Amino acid sequence: MTDIPIPHTWVLALSxxxxxxxxxxxxLRRNGIAIFLSLELMLNSANLAFVAFAMTLAAQPGGAEAAxxxxxxxxxxxxxxxxxxxxxLALFIALHRLKGTIDVDRVNILRW
Amino acid sequence: MxxxxxxIAAFVxxxxxxxxxxxxxxxxxxxxxxxxxxxxxxxFALLGMDFLAAIQIIVYSGAILVLFLFVxxxxxxxxxxxxxxxxxxxxxxxxxxxxxxxxxxxxxxxLLTPTSGAVYPGSLETGTxxxxxxxxxxxxxxxxxFITLLLVAAIVGAVYLARREHR
Numbered sequence: 587m588t589d590i591p592i593p594h595t596w597v598l599a600l601s602x603x604x605x606x607x608x609x610x611x612x613x614l615r616r617n618g619i620a621i622f623l624s625l626e627l628m629l630n631s632a633n634l635a636f637v638a639f640a641m642t643l644a645a646q647p648g649g650a651e652a653a654x655x656x657x658x659x660x661x662x663x664x665x666x667x668x669x670x671x672x673x674x675l676a677l678f679i680a681l682h683r684l685k686g687t688i689d690v691d692r693v694n695i696l697r698w
Numbered sequence: 699m700x701x702x703x704x705x706i707a708a709f710v711x712x713x714x715x716x717x718x719x720x721x722x723x724x725x726x727x728x729x730x731x732x733x734x735x736x737x738x739x740x741x742f743a744l745l746g747m748d749f750l751a752a753i754q755i756i757v758y759s760g761a762i763l764v765l766f767l768f769v770x771x772x773x774x775x776x777x778x779x780x781x782x783x784x785x786x787x788x789x790x791x792x793x794x795x796x797x798x799x800x801x802x803x804x805x806x807x808x809l810l811t812p813t814s815g816a817v818y819p820g821s822l823e824t825g826t827x828x829x830x831x832x833x834x835x836x837x838x839x840x841x842x843x844f845i846t847l848l849l850v851a852a853i854v855g856a857v858y859l860a861r862r863e864h865r
Contacts (some may be wrong), residue, residue: 592704597741598807600708604715604734606800611719613792619770623727624719626762630738641745644824654824654833658841660750661830664757665845669852671762675769676856682773683862 597638604631618678618688622671629667633660703744711737724770728763735759747825 604627611624640656643649678688685692710733717730735758743751824830834842 602803610796672856676859
């Protein structure tokens, strides 16, 4: 088990790729739940970027505090994502009850 | 060893992220997102962040995505539209925008100096529960209490929005 370091640019590149896939899903899907799943993917890619920068700072002298803050920010992002998922899915249940569909193209009752 | 594990996890994450946005069945979308989150938990564990790896699986895969599955089964959604079906122009513009965002992010990453930090796997002493819990209840106490308030508000709002009308 040799201790070969991973460059932080690899982690950031993975984060960028996942974020781009999430953007593609949000822009191209029309099912509300699929859009929501793409949003979760984008939130997670941001978490990955936080982790990469936290690890970068932890490798530098005196960076333990910064590494801790990066992990706590990921923790808070997960909490906010949980709240957002609960409210958003409740909205889709209400919408399905009202319109019988969660296709976002058919949801135009706010349009005059 | 460690870069190989990272490469496998990254490959699995990207492949199943594409399945997540491209497959027609919503249940398969959610389950492949579970696979993506497990791969990301593997990367967190590889980088020495044990606590984050655990809550990634327990909270994200275990709670949030099960909530998604629950709603999909409650609403009885069987199959939905294909990725970018119907509207050619919108699909093209969306693909161009996503590719632009991804490419610019990758260029920004490649401009970072590689000497500024190599990530050393498993060498983080702040990755376990004890230092994180101590920081959460001392320096970040306000944010911690505030997020509990946010979760309570979200639960009350979700119950109110999803309730059945009684006439």
